[in-house]
Amino acid sequence: MTNPYLDLTRQFNQGRLRALVSSGQAVVLHRLAIMSKDGDWVLREDEETMRHVLSVLAGHGARYRFGAPLDVRWLSGGWSAHLEHTGNGLRLRTDFVSRPPRVSVSELDAMWRAAETSDSEVVPLEPLAAMKLTKREKDYAVLGELARRMSDPRAQLRYSRSSRDLARLAAEHPDALADSLQVRPLLAHVARGRDALDAELDRERRTLMRADEARLERYRDAAARWAAIWPGVSRQIEGLGLHDAHRVIVARADGVLPTEATGGATDA
Amino acid sequence: MPEARDEFLSDEDLDLQNLSDDELIAYWNLWLTQAQATNDLDEALYSHGVFERDPAVAESPARGSHTENTR
Numbered sequence: 001m002t003n004p005y006l007d008l009t010r011q012f013n014q015g016r017l018r019a020l021v022s023s024g025q026a027v028v029l030h031r032l033a034i035m036s037k038d039g040d041w042v043l044r045e046d047e048e049t050m051r052h053v054l055s056v057l058a059g060h061g062a063r064y065r066f067g068a069p070l071d072v073r074w075l076s077g078g079w080s081a082h083l084e085h086t087g088n089g090l091r092l093r094t095d096f097v098s099r100p101p102r103v104s105v106s107e108l109d110a111m112w113r114a115a116e117t118s119d120s121e122v123v124p125l126e127p128l129a130a131m132k133l134t135k136r137e138k139d140y141a142v143l144g145e146l147a148r149r150m151s152d153p154r155a156q157l158r159y160s161r162s163s164r165d166l167a168r169l170a171a172e173h174p175d176a177l178a179d180s181l182q183v184r185p186l187l188a189h190v191a192r193g194r195d196a197l198d199a200e201l202d203r204e205r206r207t208l209m210r211a212d213e214a215r216l217e218r219y220r221d222a223a224a225r226w227a228a229i230w231p232g233v234s235r236q237i238e239g240l241g242l243h244d245a246h247r248v249i250v251a252r253a254d255g256v257l258p259t260e261a262t263g264g265a266t267d268a
Numbered sequence: 269m270p271e272a273r274d275e276f277l278s279d280e281d282l283d284l285q286n287l288s289d290d291e292l293i294a295y296w297n298l299w300l301t302q303a304q305a306t307n308d309l310d311e312a313l314y315s316h317g318v319f320e321r322d323p324a325v326a327e328s329p330a331r332g333s334h335t336e337n338t339r
Contacts, residue, residue: 001290003297023316028296033281037303038315066322080317090300091307095317134316144276162274219318227323234324 004087005039008094009121011056012041018049020115022100022123023131029122032145035138038093042123044112045076045098057094058242060085066230068257069250070096077259078219083242101215102130125150129159135212140205158184161205163197166190219261226257 005025012019021029024036043049050070068079075081075098083094100123103111111127114120123131129146132139144161153173157180160166170177170190181187189200233252237245284292312325 001293003293004300006293028284028292031284031287031292033277033284034296034299036315037300065319066324067319080319082314082319090304136316141276144274145282161276164272164274216318220320223318230322231324234322 004090004092008039008056008060008092009041012043012053013121014052014056016048017112017116017121018044018052019096020111020121020123022097022128023095026123026128027142027146030125030128030146030149032142032149035142037091038095040095040097042100042108042111043075043096043098045072047072050075053096054242054246057083057085060087060092062094062242064237064242064245064249065093066227066234067095069246069253071246071250072098073259074253074257075099077261079257079259079261100127100131101212102133103127126155126159129155133208133212135209135216137205137209154180157187161201163194163201166197167194222258222261226253229256 005021009019009021019041020026021039022042023040025039027036028034041053043053050072054070062083062085065082065084067082068074070081070083075096078097078099078101081096083096085092085094099108107127107130111124114124125146129143129150132143132146140161143159147156147159147161148165150156150159153169153176157166157169157173157176160169166187167190170187177187177190186197186200186204189197229252233249236252237248240248284295287295312322314320314322
């Protein structure tokens with residue numbers, strides 16, 4: 001038995017690991033919840049990966065949706081590319097980043113090394129948790145369970161959303177707590193009891209949501225000119241094969257959609 | 269009596285851990301098939317990220333008021 005997103009992932013990774021399932025479908029593969037009908041992948045940031053993924057999607061008759069070109073220049077600036085095709089009666093949306101938000105370059109490198117070693121095609125729990133620190137309330141519920149799956153108490157202390165879990169972890173792993181205080185200031189409140197810690201968890205969540213909103217706003221502003229010309233670009237690529245459409249989109253985006261935007265990636 | 273714990277997801281969600289690989293994929297595929305019912309409503313929309321609406325897709329009363337309540 002198979003699944004369209006698993007099939008696509010195998011095709012993306014034919015001959016070489018290029019793509020890791022991310023976001024909603026990664027949450028499924030970590031067996032937490034089924035929450036999304038779209039597919040997201042983190043791609044390796046190299047030209048061969050972009051060419052290969054584009055060719056796989058061209059083979060499925062995919063078309064571009066509004067977004068950045070599937071091109072290293074834009075993905076390395078934190079943008080996301082969005083395509084869509086139909087397979088077995090399903091509308092399959094395929095979204096790509098190479099620089100997921102809130103994941104540092106060193107953490108990305110570690111993620112790819114771990115994937116190579118483990119032969120996994122799914123974003124691991126810790127970077128997935130970082131990606132889930134979004135402006136959406138429901139992602140914090142997913143995060144609460146993601147943290148419980150982490151084996152390292154330091155990782156749990158960094159991402160847990162449960163005051164009970166945090167109090168227990170702090171008691172069982174005082175060294176890990178001391179190590180984690182710098183990366184998560186909220187942990188300084190663990191000794192103040194559950195009510196205080198719950199209030200700090202709420203405050204932290206709101207702060208994280210606002211930070212994500214601000215990040216998205218920066219990208220939205222940077223994409224304003226691209227959004228304005230997109231209806232014309234969309235008409236220009238209508239009926240073209242994906243490779244031809246890609247060439248048009250790269251040419252039209254050049255100088256209109258900045259490759260560099262400040263602060264992280266577009267997708268979460 | 270089991271110790272109280274903070275709950276984040278439903279029992280149905282958490283039960284995915286108890287499915288075999290084939291059961292998970294069957295349930296996942298069924299969910300994806302059923303989710304196609306909202307394709308017309310979210311044609312122009314993105315469920316998250318900077319790109320929120322496709323500016324090339326005309327807005328209509330059927331569209332635009334719906335946000336995919338997933339992911």
